[in-house]
Amino acid sequence: MRQDFLDFFDTEFHLVVRFVMRDGASLHDAQDAAQQGFLQGWRMVREGTWEQIRHPRAWVRSVALRNHRARRRVEVPVRQLPEAAAPGTGHAELTEQARDLIAALRLLDADARAVLAFHLDDIPTHAIAAYQSISEQRARDLLKKARRTLRKHLPAPPQQSARPTGTTETGSHEGGRQP
Structure with a gap:
C-alpha cells in the first residue's frame, strides 16, 4: 500500500498543484496546499484507512483546495495585472494567454x-459532487456557468478549416455527404 501511495504521489502531485493554482493560488501556496x-x-x-477512499484523485484535490481556501492569501485584483502585451508567438503569447485565463477564472x-478545476483534471461529475458536497445536477450547472463565463471573457480560439486539406465534399440529392 505504501508503494502504491508513493506512486500516486509521483503521478498526481504536480497535477494537484496545477489544480489549486486554478483556484487562484500562487505556485508556492498551491505547492503548500498540495503537500498538506x-x-x-x-x-x-499509515493508519490503514487509505483504501476506504473511493476516488483518491478527487479526494486529494478536495483536501488541497480546502487547505488553500482556509489559508487564502490576499488576492491581487485583476485591474493590477500588467498591461496586455502585443500579440505574438512563443513565450510572450503563452504568458498573455495565461494572464487572460487567470483573470477570467477570477x-x-x-x-x-472548483468544479471547473476538478473537471479539467478529468474527475467524474459524481465524484466532484461527492467531494464538494453538492448534487450532480449542481455540479453540471456550475460547470455550464463556468464555461459560459469563460466563453464570454476569453478570446475565441483561432478558427480551423472546416474540412481536412485535400478532401472534397459533394452534396447528394438528399443533402448528405458522398465520399
Whole structure:
C-alpha cells in the first residue's frame, strides 16, 4: 500500500498543484496546499484507512483546495495585472494567454472555479459532487456557468478549416455527404 501511495504521489502531485493554482493560488501556496493534502493521505496510509477512499484523485484535490481556501492569501485584483502585451508567438503569447485565463477564472465564484478545476483534471461529475458536497445536477450547472463565463471573457480560439486539406465534399440529392 505504501508503494502504491508513493506512486500516486509521483503521478498526481504536480497535477494537484496545477489544480489549486486554478483556484487562484500562487505556485508556492498551491505547492503548500498540495503537500498538506498528500500528508493527510500519507497519515491515512499509515493508519490503514487509505483504501476506504473511493476516488483518491478527487479526494486529494478536495483536501488541497480546502487547505488553500482556509489559508487564502490576499488576492491581487485583476485591474493590477500588467498591461496586455502585443500579440505574438512563443513565450510572450503563452504568458498573455495565461494572464487572460487567470483573470477570467477570477470572475468565477469559488464553487464554479472548483468544479471547473476538478473537471479539467478529468474527475467524474459524481465524484466532484461527492467531494464538494453538492448534487450532480449542481455540479453540471456550475460547470455550464463556468464555461459560459469563460466563453464570454476569453478570446475565441483561432478558427480551423472546416474540412481536412485535400478532401472534397459533394452534396447528394438528399443533402448528405458522398465520399
